[in-house]
Amino acid sequence: MATPTVDKVIVTNGLAMQAKYGVKYASKIKPAIDALIAADKTRGMITRLVLLDSATDMHKLSSPPVTNSASPKQNKQAIDGVYDALAPAYLCILGSVDIVPHQELVNPIASDGDPLAPSDLPYACGASYSKQIDHFLQPTRVVGRLPDITGEPGPGYLVGLLKTAAVAQSLPVSAFAQYLGISAKVWKASTKQSLQNTFGNTTDEKIVPPDAPPWPKIGRRSHFINCHGASADPQFYGQQGNSFPVAHAAAQLAGLSASTVASVECCYGAELYDPALADGQAGICNTYLAAGAHGYFGSSTIAYGPASGNGQADLICQFFLKHVLTGASTGEATLRARLDFIQLLSVAEPTDLKTLAQFNLMGDPSLHPVQTAVHAGDAVVSAGSAASTGTTKASAHADSASLRAASRPQRRAHLAALGHLIGSAVASVDSENRRASTGNIKSLLESELRKQGAAKLEVCSFGVKPPTAFARGRGKAKAAATSMGRVEVAVGELPQRNAPFRRLLVVVARQVGNATIIRHLYSR
Amino acid sequence: MELIGEVRKKQVAAGSKSERQAVVLRTQDAEYVLRIIGGNAFHDERLEALVGKRIRVEGELHGTTFLIRTWSDE
Numbered sequence: 001m002a003t004p005t006v007d008k009v010i011v012t013n014g015l016a017m018q019a020k021y022g023v024k025y026a027s028k029i030k031p032a033i034d035a036l037i038a039a040d041k042t043r044g045m046i047t048r049l050v051l052l053d054s055a056t057d058m059h060k061l062s063s064p065p066v067t068n069s070a071s072p073k074q075n076k077q078a079i080d081g082v083y084d085a086l087a088p089a090y091l092c093i094l095g096s097v098d099i100v101p102h103q104e105l106v107n108p109i110a111s112d113g114d115p116l117a118p119s120d121l122p123y124a125c126g127a128s129y130s131k132q133i134d135h136f137l138q139p140t141r142v143v144g145r146l147p148d149i150t151g152e153p154g155p156g157y158l159v160g161l162l163k164t165a166a167v168a169q170s171l172p173v174s175a176f177a178q179y180l181g182i183s184a185k186v187w188k189a190s191t192k193q194s195l196q197n198t199f200g201n202t203t204d205e206k207i208v209p210p211d212a213p214p215w216p217k218i219g220r221r222s223h224f225i226n227c228h229g230a231s232a233d234p235q236f237y238g239q240q241g242n243s244f245p246v247a248h249a250a251a252q253l254a255g256l257s258a259s260t261v262a263s264v265e266c267c268y269g270a271e272l273y274d275p276a277l278a279d280g281q282a283g284i285c286n287t288y289l290a291a292g293a294h295g296y297f298g299s300s301t302i303a304y305g306p307a308s309g310n311g312q313a314d315l316i317c318q319f320f321l322k323h324v325l326t327g328a329s330t331g332e333a334t335l336r337a338r339l340d341f342i343q344l345l346s347v348a349e350p351t352d353l354k355t356l357a358q359f360n361l362m363g364d365p366s367l368h369p370v371q372t373a374v375h376a377g378d379a380v381v382s383a384g385s386a387a388s389t390g391t392t393k394a395s396a397h398a399d400s401a402s403l404r405a406a407s408r409p410q411r412r413a414h415l416a417a418l419g420h421l422i423g424s425a426v427a428s429v430d431s432e433n434r435r436a437s438t439g440n441i442k443s444l445l446e447s448e449l450r451k452q453g454a455a456k457l458e459v460c461s462f463g464v465k466p467p468t469a470f471a472r473g474r475g476k477a478k479a480a481a482t483s484m485g486r487v488e489v490a491v492g493e494l495p496q497r498n499a500p501f502r503r504l505l506v507v508v509a510r511q512v513g514n515a516t517i518i519r520h521l522y523s524r
Numbered sequence: 525m526e527l528i529g530e531v532r533k534k535q536v537a538a539g540s541k542s543e544r545q546a547v548v549l550r551t552q553d554a555e556y557v558l559r560i561i562g563g564n565a566f567h568d569e570r571l572e573a574l575v576g577k578r579i580r581v582e583g584e585l586h587g588t589t590f591l592i593r594t595w596s597d598e
Contacts, residue, residue, distance in 0.1 A: 231587055277561070
């Protein structure tokens with residue numbers, strides 16, 4: 001018997017849920033899941049719950065069940081099996097990292113203090129289990145996570161998030177046109193550029209200091225935040241010199257609107273930490289979702305951006321919000337943001353790889369915060385009525401939800417193709433091929449550091465994997481790809497003289513044929 | 525858990541959006557960024573006052589950050 005079409009799959013771990021919530025999983029959370037499935041049905045979407053640990057459920061899908069809920073490998077293999085069997089348009093991971101873990105990807109620049117970049121990116125990719133980020137440059141799936149609170153056994157929080165998803169409705173784009181933009185003062189120019197690119201104006205940029213919370217305009221539905229953040233910390237910070245005043249705090253979010261969408265560049269901005277580590281205060285991400293936010297895009301770890309202009313975190317966060325504003329679901333906006341980011345890279349360098357891995361969507365990925373524009377005359381006509389009546393009048397649907405749903409399969413196929421193509425076109429540093437630099441290139445990089453008065457901290461070398469598109473190619477294209485050689489990276493510390501805080505200079509050198517391309521990157 | 529070590533200042537998160545001079549605890553085996561639970565993660569005068577001292581801290585280890593509940597001179 002053919003498996004019925006499934007639009008959205010909710011995956012979770014039943015045993016882990018029962019261990020966390022006891023009988024309240026069955027009495028409180030399961031009914032809320034059922035209510036979401038029923039609500040999706042009224043929205044024209046078939047949603048199915050899959051328990052990754054259920055041998056019966058997973059056997060039916062020819063997938064290996066999860067026997068150790070904490071195992072990233074088992075969870076990746078199980079979710080891949082579910083996806084291959086059902087090919088849903090949306091994959092919603094239900095629960096925090098103590099229910100379904102992030103994938104523990106290795107950070108290629110672990111000297112920054114993060115040995116791993118916890119990530120849901122691998123769940124969005126067809127590539128098999130690995131800890132290497134560069135194995136996941138071809139995202140093709142629409143994935144998000146509806147998290148509960150790590151370590152917190154009360155069911156109310158997750159029931160609330162499920163209810164938010166069940167009652168969510170799209171709003172006109174005008175409801176998202178005004179924004180709350182918050183920036184550390186040291187990054188105000190970069191944030192201004194991001195806001196201009198996303199909203200077409202910078203009039204509402206709040207700069208910390210001197211600006212400070214609580215924010216009178218917190219009720220606006222579009223939030224873009226570029227501040228400092230720290231691990232297991234319910235606050236973000238501004239910066240001026242050696243002053244780091246609080247810029248945003250989980251305890252000061254009263255007035256948030258339901259259906260808010262937040263794009264957050266801050267380090268650890270979407271870390272799902274146990275509130276026991278912070279005097280019982282849940283993180284800003286968890287608090288946004290509790291207030292009814294429809295999507296929160298943020299980082300699990302330390303994030304990167306250039307000294308001036310936009311790069312890494314600035315870009316992927318802009319891309320996410322821009323796609324949401326055009327009417328994409330939060331999940332589709334996440335996939336498109338990842339693809340947009342990868343598309344910009346000719347060679348994915350270490351900080352690029354970490355950026356791609358660390359930014360995750362928190363929220364039901366099927367929610368469309370913004371209504372899609374409907375063009376005059378556009379309509380969906382069922383095959384039966386069109387064939388039988390020869391007219392579009394009888395049962396034509398011209399609403400944006402119907403149009404969106406009807407075109408979803410083709411949109412997903414297009415996105416999957418884009419993911420394969422874009423990912424196969426980018427070369428990447430090979431994080432398993434790393435060593436100390438030697439010879440003339442080492443001397444050159446050390447010379448570049450000296451020119452800037454920077455004290456050497458590290459000079460290392462990464463092998464480069466050519467684009468996989470050329471893996472079976474021949475001739476000049478392949479030769480060009482394989483001549484990329486290595487990426488050499490020198491890290492030096494600049495004199496503090498006129499800077500308000502210590503700063504680093506990173507010199508990146510790439511040899512292409514007989515030429516050496518050198519880039520100078522400055523730390524935030 | 526408890527740790528004993530020397531408090532120093534050190535640049536952490538080099539090259540990132542969180543690059544800063546952090547207060548760290550160097551123990552016999554490792555080094556941890558210190559933060560007092562509920563305190564400012566980027567500048568806390570209470571931690572600054574401990575720089576140069578050998579102290580005993582009690583709290584929770586979270587990644588490379590040690591979250592302090594109580595501390596005392598060693």
